[in-house]
Amino acid sequence: MAIMGLPEEEYFSCGHRACAGCACATAIRWITKAAGKNSILVEATGCIEVVSTPYPETAWKLPWIHGAFENPAAIASGVSAALKSRGLADKIKVVALGGDGSTYDIGFGHLSGAFERGEDFTYVCYDNEAYMNTGIQRSGATPFGASTTTSPAGKESIGKIEWKKDIMHILAAHGSPYVASASVGYPQDAFRKLRKAMETKGPTFVNLFASCPTGWRVDPAKSIEVAKLAVETGAVPLYEIIDGKHVVNPQSKDASKLKPIEDYLKVQGRYSHLFKPVRREKELAMIQERVKQNLQHLIDLSAKGF
């Protein structure tokens, strides 16, 4: 199905083995549309690699390579260097892809190394906020309060007790010319950012928030809806950092108009322990406060020209 403003060519074919409602697979369609024909994709081990390449089948219509869990940024560096030596660097885009496990955690050192070196490629993280491929374990991207199989809610536990890693600012601090957050709830916005990242020279980054109905325990039919709610409640602010300056996107421009965070939390099984058997008032208030503060901070930075 064509989405307004997005190219009609499909480079990620149907028939792959992703779960029903997998927003990561949707995200990959847009990423490949933004990359276009003249591109090479480098993927980390993870859900998408597994569901899309059961040998001898493949869902990819673009040249695609997978090495290991932690090294897409390093492999992409090698691909870029090879293209340079063959005089093809200006003709072929290199796009590295990883889930949040690879990006925030195990592959983070390589991502940092590549950004420090100023490699010319775009790294897209499809962020579903846990290690979904191995069965919903917590990652550095898992939010506070979320129950995963390694941070389960229980009598003595409210789920994950740490806040999500601020990957956007860490990468921006490397001097990246373009860092953006996007959500599968907003295809045109995400597509624009992916394109911009790919057209910008140097190491660029898009954190593409992609819901995982299986891991979040959400109705697969509500996958996109929940990704929208994440933005409307401020859990996932949409913004860009262009040459170090913050631009908060229209969807996240007004902290006073945010929907209550509970609207977002309530529809997901991973947060159900915050509501029953008893309402965890303290934690709910903490999350609400944090979300507001985060967004306000971004809006302030942007207003001050930072």
Next chain:
Amino acid sequence: MIKPQVIAAYPITPQTHIVEKISEYVANGEIDSQYIRVESEFAAISACLGAEATGVRAYTSTSSQGLALMFEVLYIVSGMRLPVGMTVVNRALSAPINIWNDHQDSMSCRDSGWIQLYAETAQECFDLTLMQYKISENKDVLLPSMVCLDGFTLSHVYEPFHIADEKDVRDFLPDYVPTHAVLDPEQPLTLGPIGFPSHYMELRSAQVRAMEGSIKVIENTFKEFSDKFPVQMKGNRPEKYFHVEEYRMDDAEIAFVALGSVCGSIKDVVDELRKNGEKAGLVKIITYRPFPRDALKKALKNVEKIAVLEKAVSPGGNGPVFEELSSLLYEMKSCAQIRNYIVGLGGRDVKLDHIRKIYEMTKMGVGGRQEWMF
């Protein structure tokens, strides 16, 4: 001389001279390579993986902990059949941390699907590096290769060696033109997919067959090289390269078996023993992976006693070469007595006296299956 289009390496003692020299070549415009100063060895080998998959010749070099850090990706590179070339400057593994030479690092990667060639002299380091690419890139091989050279003994040594004429080298090793699948938007391919139980064994067995088949390619490459580049300095390399170098083995009754630079000292002791009327000889292993079974069978068929000197050991087991030779002797129905001497770990000197004593012990049948000499 090998003109890799992409080099990715991370400094580690005692490999550092290599990355420093390459940096100088690049800085002075003497070589036209993309040189990625990566943040770790894991990134170095990963970048080489990416570069080779994009159709260019890639080079890296490391030692010890660096090789250990690469371990995961070594298997991926060979499994994806990418002919990356690496120089391993052999160094001990921690703990205790130790920067000096032994073979524990490369031996621990024995099963990673990389071709392994061991050098005794500076000349062999140079020659084998030229040959490794010719072997790895052969369309019937397509496997990565390591040239293993002893840390400090060979990496920090002043020793005369002959540098082949560049034009002849170009003739022998032309620019790289991949004939296999590479990343190309004109012909999109999926590299590195998931292999289910229904296909994994087929892919692994194809890789193993390629490794076994490479023995012939290595042999032919050795021959071609030896014919094209005759010895210029007597004694600093075998006249005709082969999987093993047989030194005074014609009528030998007791044979040393070893790899790498320690073979120089062993040769001296063999000469001395021969002067005293002892029928001693040395079998130097150059090709360790693939394991040169036929060459070793031939070299050892008439010996009565074998002393395997190794700079590596499997705790709870023996040295890796000893284990494989023992199984080969069984296959040969040989009754030769074989003993394992663990020497030179962590850079401990292997003195001529050690080697003399090893000979004596082997000859007299003194000591156990595994003896440590230090």
